[in-house]
Amino acid sequence: MSDLNNTVNKIIDMAKKKGAESDCILDKSNLLSLKAEDGELSEYKVSGSQVVGVRVIKDNRVGTSYSEAIDDQSLEFMVNQALENARFSKEDLNQKISVERKEEYIGTTDKINASDSTSLEDKTKFALELESKIKEKDSHVKGAPYNGFSEVEHTRLYVNSNGTLCQQDEKTFSCYTSALIEKDGKQSMHYHSSVARKFNKLDMNSVIDESFNHAWNLLDGSPIKTGNYRIIFNNDILHNFISNFGSLFSAKGAMNGVNVWKDKIGSSVATKRLTLKDNPTYEDAFTYCPFDDEGSLTRETTLIEDGVLKTFFHNTATADYFKTENTANASRSPKGTLGVNGTNMIISTGTDTENDLREDEYFEIISLQGLGSGSDVVSGDFSCAASGYLKKGDKVIQSVKGVTISGNYFKVLNEISGIGNTLHASSENTFFSPTIVFEGMTIGGQ
């Protein structure tokens, strides 16, 4: 790892010699990716790559640049490019290289970087089974057009001109598969995935069952009547839904005048029942971020408490601009500029039991298509395709597909009629929420 340290320190020195403060992020990754088709591997992908990015600050002007080549000439070109970019930028009195810590901070733990001795043969067998076991489920399964296994070893190194150095090594295993079913001229497809820190924690059976069961159940799905329904998103979909409007928590967006919640701190933005937190080191979560991308050590942040917006995601620059506390949510990729981002999101439990929440008829949504392109984060309006089950209690009244769901996010947050008393994790363990019942959304169907 000393080679990487040498690289980033070299960059900091180059910038220093040209009179600039700087910080530097280096990402190094090794990847293995396998995909199966008709009982054989159709793709076998291996890679080793790195990218380094520098942010320089000179005369209160900020410039960034990056390079995937790390020979001296490329690094020199990158630093000069960043300085040239800074020369044309406006004065920025908020961005500073301010984090200063003398001790190196190593964020690697056994939990996120467990040793792995699984043979390639076993991984290949696993990848092939992601396809074959789906096909064995039923003769109407036409195939698993999307399936794969991947393993990523990733190192992130952060260094700044104040001597701060943070490093984290982690491993991620993931798998996904899909069931494409065709019966009586009708087609249906569903997809599911799993991520884990250890190979043997990947839940192949759940991925296969979820993919097959939903595809099978939705085969006879049909539209319901246009109208308003009580909506329960499954946890993965709720995660997508909340994350889709995640920029509302961006202090950078507020600073730039593009976040419509910019004047809402201290105001009610949701029902009083709703409390939402971000916790980068949450014990049960997959994601573990003990330091942010400016080298600040992270902590839990309450974003919404009892419906009131308490703070945004801040970095040192936005905190300085708003004269408030830095929440240590700085985000910057080697190729990007300084921003903010969330990590593990947790919605606090309420008081309703699952039975109470599901007693009346409701539409349980298991898939949204086109949510991103169908959403306007400024107006809050959204409209996209949905599928799932019309249910009462645990009983399925009708499988539903070919419908749209529309609403306004700002209104929807105030039209929550129930919050469960049990916390559920998303399948990727990065979002934790009780069951929530939403009102006020329109289903377009028959």
Added chain:
Amino acid sequence: MLLEKDVAGRVIDHALNQGADFAELFVEKNQNGRISILSSKVHEIAGGVDFGIGIRLIYGTKVLYGYTNSTNEEELKRITSLIAANDLKASAGAKSALVNQNIKDIHHASLGLDSDFAMDEKIKFLFEVDKAARATSDKVDQVNSLALQRLQSVEIFNSEGLYTTDNRHYVRAVAQVFAKDGSEQSTGYEGPGALQGWEFINTINAKEFGEKVAKQALIKLTAAECPAGKMPVIIDNGFGGVIFHEACGHLLETTSVAKKASVFWDKLDTMIANECVSAVDDGTIEGQWGSINIDDEGMPTQKTQLIKDGKLTGFLVDKVGSMKTGYERTGSGRRQNYRFAPASRMRNTFIEPGTTSLDEMISTIGNGIYCKKMGGGSVQPGTGEFNFSAQESYLIKDGKIDQPLKSATLIGTGPEVLKQISVVGNNFELAAGMCGSVSGAVPTTVGQAAIKVDEILVGGQGK
């Protein structure tokens, strides 16, 4: 030269010695530049250089892929050995000698990222956009104008003796306007682009560009709820072509067709659309955003007729797709960068124009929707289920355009909607976009003249 030809040759020899039936090196250097104006000030100037080499081996139809940032011969051979380790077999034979194949450059750029065109001039253009947008109305709350430029240099070597190079200059101007009136807030967005240098931006009138985007945002401030349900819809030209891209284009890529994971995989030479629909995918249009000289497998691009008078006439075919389906390659093997193996992808894809005017078309609808400006969308090729969003739309009442409507989503399946297109207009236009799929995000153009869809499900909040 990004990689010495002799080194490439020896790495390919090494791959063939491992028993590979085919070996390919895709060498890429990508220079990026981005300038952003926000709050009427220079907000961000950023850029950098990507460099890497993708190694693809094919055993039968099985694809093995690896990549690295290094040009070191030993490292390239190490990765080659690593990906071939499970498939070693006796060498099938020596490679053909690498012969430099000069390509015809049909997409010229005079002011590319490698030119010395002044940064001041670029910034000046973006300030003019900002100023024009703000001058449109005091309800304009914020403006973000930005310019993106990219120079992608590629070298492709393969075991069939191919050695070819290409330089692709991309440029894009983007404006986003935020408008506010009391508690109502909205946005407008445009992002024209071309396979050209800054000379493309020089053809854009900054004042008109800024005003156009501001007006989009302002109109949406007064929009009513869009009704929900099935109804006739007119989808206007340019980005409206996203309907064909999602509802049909992806389903004609051999990436899905070869796996029989497309509802159209067995429909060649059959009627899949209304007979008013003819569609092509054309990579040869000079300077167009989705154009290329050669695809990312080194094959010269071409114009591919996909549908003629409603009949399916062709697929988009890459090398592996051709091996699996038997269809001839169409120069459609594309990838985002060296990190991806190529796959069959669209280029400039559009429905060819008809003869009906937009006004005539609208006059035939009693109650329906006119979608002037479309947003993005997606599709599940296996089922053909697609969705895409309408960013600027209007109610049609008694054959006339009525009030503006809030955002809505249109959904359906490819086979259904292609038959529901009953009229194709004469106001043909293309629009730039980015398309994401198995081989990453690539620049693609969508396009059409206005079309009439007799019935489609519209998702809105209104009655």
